[in-house]
Amino acid sequence: MTPNPLARRRQLASSLHALRTERGYNHAELSRRSGVSASVISRTESPLGDVHRKPNLLSVRRLLDALEVPRGSTLWTQVEGYAEDAAGAGWWEAPTYAHMGDGQRTYALVEAGASRVWEYAGLLLPGIVQTAEYARHRVLAVTSDGPASNPEAIVAGRLERHRQLIEAGKAEYQLVLEEQAVRRHPVPPAVMLEQLRRLLALMDDAISVRIVPVDARLGDGYAPRAPFAHTSYPDLDDPPIVVVDNVTRALLVTDPDEVSGYARLHQRLRDAALPDADSAAYIRDVAAELAAAT
Incomplete structure (x- = not known):
């Protein structure tokens, strides 16, 4: 069964927030390290602010790099998977609806x-x-x-x-x-x-x-x-x-x-x-x- 996109946005948000706080970075510091704007980081960590906003996969990967998560590691694969599921298209997005x-x-x-x-x-x-x-x-x-x-x-x-x-x-x-x-x-x-x-x-x-x-x-x-x-x-x-x-x-x-x-x-x-x-x-x-x- 296809995972729920909003549930995965919440999982993504929780994972990125935990990694950022563990590294001791605020939004501005992580923005400087990753090249991802602080506002995008904040929105990604707050998925309920606009439940229909999807994460940007490239931005998530840049954040993981900046957070020093090894590419191909179990953690990288898990968080990247959350982002991919969270960005999936739903039937309600079709022009008919x-x-x-x-x-x-x-x-x-x-x-x-x-x-x-x-x-x-x-x-x-x-x-x-x-x-x-x-x-x-x-x-x-x-x-x-x-x-x-x-x-x-x-x-x-x-x-x-x-x-x-x-x-x-x-x-x-x-x-x-x-x-x-x-x-x-x-x-x-x-x-x-x-x-x-x-x-x-x-x-x-x-x-x-x-x-x-x-x-x-x-x-x-x-x-x-x-x-x-x-x-x-x-x-x-x-x-x-x-x-x-x-x-x-x-x-x-x-x-x-x-x-x-x-x-x-x-x-x-x-x-x-x-x-x-x-x-x-x-x-x-x-x-x-x-x-x-x-």
């Missing part, structure tokens, strides 16, 4: 190469399981001052994320949904019915979905304030990442303690939710009620 939105591009970047995604959603179904029509209606309604500028590109991005992660069967996907997400109708009834049937088909084939009833007991009384996705990778040296959806953009959580907290929260929500089979029955009942009313 150029206008799918920065937030969704961030989701696609984080999901690349994932082995497991634990997602929570409150009032709406998350983009990665949406049908084209559900997604299209939600995209057109996403702003208060008018429709999104390129709705079809955004819809195409959501469908491709689904193909890459769920349809391809490359990762375990667990979704916890609040009851409102299937009871509410944020789209026309026929579109909502199609969406519920699609969700049931996915539950039969590929994913786990659990419904949290409105009267569920959460134990410690804590409930999430926003949708989030906790993503893990097959290489245990690549740390998990959480994406929090705050409507206007996707926020990344990378602090290990906070990331672990989200994992525990997702597990508590799953424990409080209806089991998979009961959740499927619940969704079937809602779909039947909706079909009878349309």
